[in-house]
Amino acid sequence: xxxxxxxxxxxxxxxxxxxxxxxxxxxxxxxxxxxxxxxxxxxxxxxxxxxxxxxxxxxxxxxxxxxxxxxxxxxxxxxxxxxxxxxxxxxxxxxxxxxxxxxxxxxxxxxxxxxxxxxxxxxxxxxxxxxxxxxxxxxxxxxxxxxxxxxxxxxxxxxxxxxxxxxxxxxxxxxxxxxxxxxxxxxxxxxxxxxxxxxxxxxxxxxxxxxxxxxxxxxxxxxxxxxxxxxxxxxxxxxxxxxxxxxx
Amino acid sequence: xxxxxxxxxxxxxxxxxxxxxxxxxxxxxxxxxxxxxxxxxxxxxxxxxxxxxxxxxxxxxxxxxxxxxxxxxxxxxxxxxxxxxxxxxxxxxxxxxxxxxxxxxxxxxxxxxxxxxxxxxxxxxxxxxxxxxxxxxxxxxxxxxxxxxxxxxxxxxxxxxxxxxxxxxxxxxxxxxxxxxxxxxxxxxxxxxxxxxxxxxxxxxxxxxxxxxxxxxxxxxxxxxxxxxxxxxxxxxxxxxxxxxxxxxxxxxxxxxxxxxxxxxxxxxxxxxxxxxxxxxxxxxxxxxxxxxxxxxxxxxxxxxxxxxxxxxxxxxxxxxxxxxxxxxxxxxxxxxxxxxxxxxxxxxxxxxxxxxxxxxxxxxxxxxxxx
Numbered sequence: 001x002x003x004x005x006x007x008x009x010x011x012x013x014x015x016x017x018x019x020x021x022x023x024x025x026x027x028x029x030x031x032x033x034x035x036x037x038x039x040x041x042x043x044x045x046x047x048x049x050x051x052x053x054x055x056x057x058x059x060x061x062x063x064x065x066x067x068x069x070x071x072x073x074x075x076x077x078x079x080x081x082x083x084x085x086x087x088x089x090x091x092x093x094x095x096x097x098x099x100x101x102x103x104x105x106x107x108x109x110x111x112x113x114x115x116x117x118x119x120x121x122x123x124x125x126x127x128x129x130x131x132x133x134x135x136x137x138x139x140x141x142x143x144x145x146x147x148x149x150x151x152x153x154x155x156x157x158x159x160x161x162x163x164x165x166x167x168x169x170x171x172x173x174x175x176x177x178x179x180x181x182x183x184x185x186x187x188x189x190x191x192x193x194x195x196x197x198x199x200x201x202x203x204x205x206x207x208x209x210x211x212x213x214x215x216x217x218x219x220x221x222x223x224x225x226x227x228x229x230x231x232x233x234x235x236x237x238x239x240x241x242x243x244x245x246x247x248x
Numbered sequence: 249x250x251x252x253x254x255x256x257x258x259x260x261x262x263x264x265x266x267x268x269x270x271x272x273x274x275x276x277x278x279x280x281x282x283x284x285x286x287x288x289x290x291x292x293x294x295x296x297x298x299x300x301x302x303x304x305x306x307x308x309x310x311x312x313x314x315x316x317x318x319x320x321x322x323x324x325x326x327x328x329x330x331x332x333x334x335x336x337x338x339x340x341x342x343x344x345x346x347x348x349x350x351x352x353x354x355x356x357x358x359x360x361x362x363x364x365x366x367x368x369x370x371x372x373x374x375x376x377x378x379x380x381x382x383x384x385x386x387x388x389x390x391x392x393x394x395x396x397x398x399x400x401x402x403x404x405x406x407x408x409x410x411x412x413x414x415x416x417x418x419x420x421x422x423x424x425x426x427x428x429x430x431x432x433x434x435x436x437x438x439x440x441x442x443x444x445x446x447x448x449x450x451x452x453x454x455x456x457x458x459x460x461x462x463x464x465x466x467x468x469x470x471x472x473x474x475x476x477x478x479x480x481x482x483x484x485x486x487x488x489x490x491x492x493x494x495x496x497x498x499x500x501x502x503x504x505x506x507x508x509x510x511x512x513x514x515x516x517x518x519x520x521x522x523x524x525x526x527x528x529x530x531x532x533x534x535x536x537x538x539x540x541x542x543x544x545x546x547x548x549x550x551x552x553x554x555x556x557x558x559x560x561x562x563x564x565x566x567x568x569x570x571x572x573x574x575x576x577x578x579x580x581x582x583x584x585x586x587x588x589x590x591x592x593x594x595x596x597x598x599x600x601x602x603x604x605x606x607x608x609x610x611x612x613x614x615x616x617x618x619x620x
Contacts, residue, residue, distance in 0.1 A: 112510060117509075
């Protein structure tokens, strides 16, 4: 297997907390433009895996590569965000007092210093970018609404939109549909599906129905390692998976 | 200005048009004061009932200095969530810098007639001018110090506080401590700032007699201009993208950091800028009031400023200015008519506003306008 054309490549990553192995020689890869779902019971290491990729947690051993030649283990959190890995946390946090438009504006890639932001004006291209993202996340009509007036689902989309403003190559999305209504879940699957292709998307999710509706490739984690991989049907019929995760 | 002219930006992103309208009102009122006050003081004869007295001139000038101070506090508290309970310290530092210049201007006209040493130094038996008094006989040097000293104190203090991620009530407490420490220091005679008497008995500023109404009118006009300029500068900040970052910091600091903004540096910039405005206000205050002493550093003064802002309307610049004028007018009235009632009135005003008018009087007026 060649690792050179992967967006993300983890090899034998081990993370232990006080002797407990959150990740146990985990190896996985993400293809360019794919939508990968990662499922697994609580404590399987899903969030720890994301922490390693975004630089929040340093592994005890193993390697993590982004693209051809970027060693993620050598970079800090902000540096990793800069090179194009965006992460959406479980709990949505948008700026409540700022409008949807302003939320996206602040997420816009660009110089972050006080003076530069004080003097910043929006170029036509940046406007277009905000408009595009508003379209993608379906909040065009809410552009002038303050963040606090959005529904839970809309906040989640706005946050995905804020990630998109930073034009990441790889999007890590943690439990995007937790607490959503069925209609919102449906909108979210459409949104994530539309993002794949241009971006690589990794979704960590508990909701099996949701995963079934979007996944092309599913990875099942258990006790810090991959126990099954493939499409949803394959994974769901895998004896080991049935044993540890799907129950019965 | 720096704002791109896109109609819907002005509507939705640059804040409400109500804000811009109120800004026009605010500047118009200032212009009105700047035109009417000189006329009623200089052109209407003192015998007329419409003559504006020197006392009224001083009062109006004082209110405008306080309005600047309130705006400075509102910029960091209302927009960035930094509650400074020490802004009277920056105000006083600016005032002391001006006071030092005015003291040097007295020259040999002091009670002791020493050509160089101010009276209090002669009284303390000092033989020569302390080094930090050098240069204060030049107005330009003193003017630079009026800006530089508050800025430097804010820079050093803010750098340590923000870098250590001191926020919220802890920050407020150490700003109180800063102000209190400065007060104690300035009370000491050997500090070289006149001890508990501070500076007074000023004669003239740049050769103009401070006791003449004409000089007072000019000082008032300069104060009005400084207030307008501070207002426009603060508005340029809060309406820029940096201003939106400040509000983002106020509402979700760690999220802002996660977006890649250097939160500490933003706080430091705006804190220093706010201290400079407070310093200018203090520098304009001293020649009009005619005295500066360590009592100006008193922690209660800084707290009072916060009350002005809360009463007027936190998060609207003109609201802070209006609150300062309103509360101080009430103070002037009550301390004259019912002096023992004032502190109770101030306290209940603060409680009432906190409970029933979270957006202050301006917020009330705005919602009334909207309802119509």
